[in-house]
Amino acid sequence: MRSEKNYFQLFSNCILVKGANRATINDLQRNDLFIISNQFCDIIEGLNAKLPITELKKEYSQEDIFEIDKTLEFLESKEYGFFCDIDDFSLFPKLDTAYKSHCDVTNIILEKESFSLEKIQKTKDIINSTLCESIVILCYFKIDEDQLLKITSILNNTTLRSLELVIPYNKNIDSEALKRIRNQNTKLSSITFYNSPDEWNIDFNINLFSVSYRRKNIDDFSFCGSVNKKDFNVNKEKFLESLNYNSCLYKKLAIDRKGNIKNCPAFKNDFGNIKTINTKKIKETILSKNSFKSVGLINKDSIEVCKDCEFRHVCTDCRAYLSESSNIKSKPLKCGYNPYNNTWFQN
Ligand code: SF4
Numbered sequence: 001m002r003s004e005k006n007y008f009q010l011f012s013n014c015i016l017v018k019g020a021n022r023a024t025i026n027d028l029q030r031n032d033l034f035i036i037s038n039q040f041c042d043i044i045e046g047l048n049a050k051l052p053i054t055e056l057k058k059e060y061s062q063e064d065i066f067e068i069d070k071t072l073e074f075l076e077s078k079e080y081g082f083f084c085d086i087d088d089f090s091l092f093p094k095l096d097t098a099y100k101s102h103c104d105v106t107n108i109i110l111e112k113e114s115f116s117l118e119k120i121q122k123t124k125d126i127i128n129s130t131l132c133e134s135i136v137i138l139c140y141f142k143i144d145e146d147q148l149l150k151i152t153s154i155l156n157n158t159t160l161r162s163l164e165l166v167i168p169y170n171k172n173i174d175s176e177a178l179k180r181i182r183n184q185n186t187k188l189s190s191i192t193f194y195n196s197p198d199e200w201n202i203d204f205n206i207n208l209f210s211v212s213y214r215r216k217n218i219d220d221f222s223f224c225g226s227v228n229k230k231d232f233n234v235n236k237e238k239f240l241e242s243l244n245y246n247s248c249l250y251k252k253l254a255i256d257r258k259g260n261i262k263n264c265p266a267f268k269n270d271f272g273n274i275k276t277i278n279t280k281k282i283k284e285t286i287l288s289k290n291s292f293k294s295v296g297l298i299n300k301d302s303i304e305v306c307k308d309c310e311f312r313h314v315c316t317d318c319r320a321y322l323s324e325s326s327n328i329k330s331k332p333l334k335c336g337y338n339p340y341n342n343t344w345f346q347n
């Protein structure tokens with residue numbers, strides 16, 4: 001039944017993103033994405049700006065008005081928005097879209113090509129001095145339970161909220177060993193075994209802990225940077241980060257297999273080596289440099305092609321593998337989506 005109210009607004013957690021051909025409503029509360037036409041996106045933007053529905057309809061044919069009514073009712077039924085009175089706008093303030101993080105580094109990627117605790121100890125200093133919340137440790141060498149226990153033990157008592165391990169398959173690390181490793185550090189959120197003879201997952205029924213086995217081998221960082229529909233994430237924090245900054249590299253720090261400090265392990269340029277820098281002064285000596293920060297400030301609205309994509313704030317970005325290698329603002333190489341005809345190229 002059509003509402004008698006003459007205004008309509010989206011809930012403040014539902015954000016419109018307009019692309020070249022079509023748009024999305026991004027529901028940041030329910031982690032949900034809904035595709036609409038650009039014409040309807042314009043209509044909702046007008047209504048959100050307090051245009052009365054009766055005024056809006058003057059611009060449209062009877063047939064269009066029928067469609068507008070139908071779609072607004074649909075959006076209300078799905079709780080993306082609601083019919084309201086003019087006074088109701090002040091009761092529903094717009095979402096603050098600023099992105100704030102108290103950390104100097106939010107996430108670290110650490111590559112290791114051999115076992116040494118010195119690099120882990122120094123990484124721990126960086127974690128604590130930057131209030132870093134998550135780390136992915138990627139090992140290129142065969143690592144055993146004892147070595148994993150030593151690493152996870154050192155990374156106890158840090159600011160980390162999540163620790164992910166990506167390691168080669170080792171048949172000697174069985175379920176009991178995995179439990180012992182997880183018990184050593186409860187921030188351990190996932191272990192991924194690569195080069196596994198088969199693909200499977202283990203569910204330990206432990207909150208925020210997963211173990212997976214994957215066939216694919218990893219011998220360098222070239223596996224990273226793919227953009228896939230299945231990885232779209234309508235998470236409020238990630239969405240706001242993407243609106244304001246680079247969704248992969250903002251406040252990211254990488255330590256590559258040789259110990260070089262970078263924005264990403266696949267980047268060529270580095271900012272010193274973990275063996276020689278004073279890790280406790282990394283904020284002053286590296287993180288505050290414009291040359292380090294600049295890539296993290298490239299958001300999707302400034303990237304070619306992506307700026308016309310309706311998914312630009314729910315996909316990840318990649319500045320290492322580019323469609324034009326000498327253009328830092330070109331589209332990610334490993335994305336097959338064309339926002340101008342809305343098709344995915346499968347490679
Ligand atoms: S075109 Fe750009 S914004 Fe769109 S899905 Fe691909 S990488 Fe993301």
Ligand code: SF4
Binds near residue numbers: 248264317321
């Ligand atoms: S820039 Fe690309 S390769 Fe580097 S971490 Fe991000 S997605 Fe991966």
